[in-house]
Amino acid sequence: MALKSAMAVTGVILVLFLIAHMYGNLMVFGGQEVFDNYAHHLRELGEPMLPHEGALWIIRVVLLASVLIHAYAAFTLWARARRARAATGVRRYQSTQNKKGVQRSYASFTMRWGGVIVILFVVYHLLHFTTNHIAPGGASDSPYQRVVNGFEIWWVVLSYLIAMLAVGLHLRHGIWSATQTLGQNKAGRQRGLNVIATAIAAVITVGFLVPPFSIFFGLVG
């Protein structure tokens, strides 16, 4: 139970981060100077109260902790659900009819494997743009240039497309689920909450996909 609340709270932190991150990405439309300045300012955030990159490291620690707690809770609950279902053999019910349940959504039953895809993507993404261990399209000192170089390659764009669709589905069910886990749902609100969850998920997915596609089709860079 504590696990569920932990997932909801860390999930909300991650959603807020994603919104801020998406806003940052959209600065790519401002051109090289705006984007590079933004990336640079992130490192100066909080100075002189905090040391160089101080705020950035605080954010990184909070995010890492959130992801670890979130994933720990997810895997624990995953194992618990497996045990609780008491399936005989591969399947819980032998009937091959109505395997997809009565009303459950695609998003709701891909939370776990979808979450795994997202976390793998996050590692790949960090290697790409944060640590620069991989540099498809060519390395550069300018963050803007690295982004443009990367997204001129079709398979990079494709990998981001798949990952963002996975994030979108994860958030679509996750945001709704978090409101219920945190006790905020009421019969009269249920529809509204689902609409909001879908809207936030859609905005985040589209917002993240606009820069790569714009670069790929030569609108930017």
Place this chain on the structure above:
Amino acid sequence: MNITLRVWRQKGKDDEGRMVSYQVEDVSQDMSFLEMLDVLNEKLTVAGEDPIAFDHDCREGICGACGVVINGIAHGPEVTTTCQLHMRSFKDGDTIDVEPWRAKAFPVIKDLVVDRGSLDRIIQAGGYISAPTGTAPDAHAVPVPKTDADRAFDAATCIGCGACVAACPNASGMLFTAAKVTHLGMLPQGQPERAARVVKMVNQHDEEDFGGCTNIGECAAVCPKGIPLDTISQLNKDLLGSLASGKM
């Protein structure tokens, strides 16, 4: 109509169990699902075979004993109890799969019969009010707002059938637990133990090896009593409130 039944047969707790096919002929559309099983069982008995064990009591949709999974759906294609499901919901020539509720917390006793004692133990953990008994107080002695009374009554219609658990991909018993928490929590008599109740019941729920809820909603979709999904939100709210206030 003629149908083919594929039924889960399991001799006892430790037997492996398997699906067995039976032909059932001359089924009337007006038979209930259980009457159809009765007909088959009579034939099996006459043939000297072991009849299919299934649980049932009231046969009018109020005791919650009769649940089985029909074609992969708890209580079958209509949103009602298995005893209130009629053969007119099926077609001539259909193959119908019948299986027991499948959950670690509901061990199979025989064929379609499972032990739902885990639900009783959740109730025993806190699903009651402690009140000195005596003569019944006047009905209007404690005013209850109409909306609260309605919600309490709706939640109180839960018959403890366990369909929510059988349908839940996590085999969670949250809808059942939430129905009980909501039913007592909406009424003045339920207030003194409200904070402690939810914690004890949820702890017992977890101890019984039910899974954790991920708000998928299959439970409310099959619940024969229409217990709404937002009762789970109400349970979570009570739970977080009582953990935060330390009033357990």
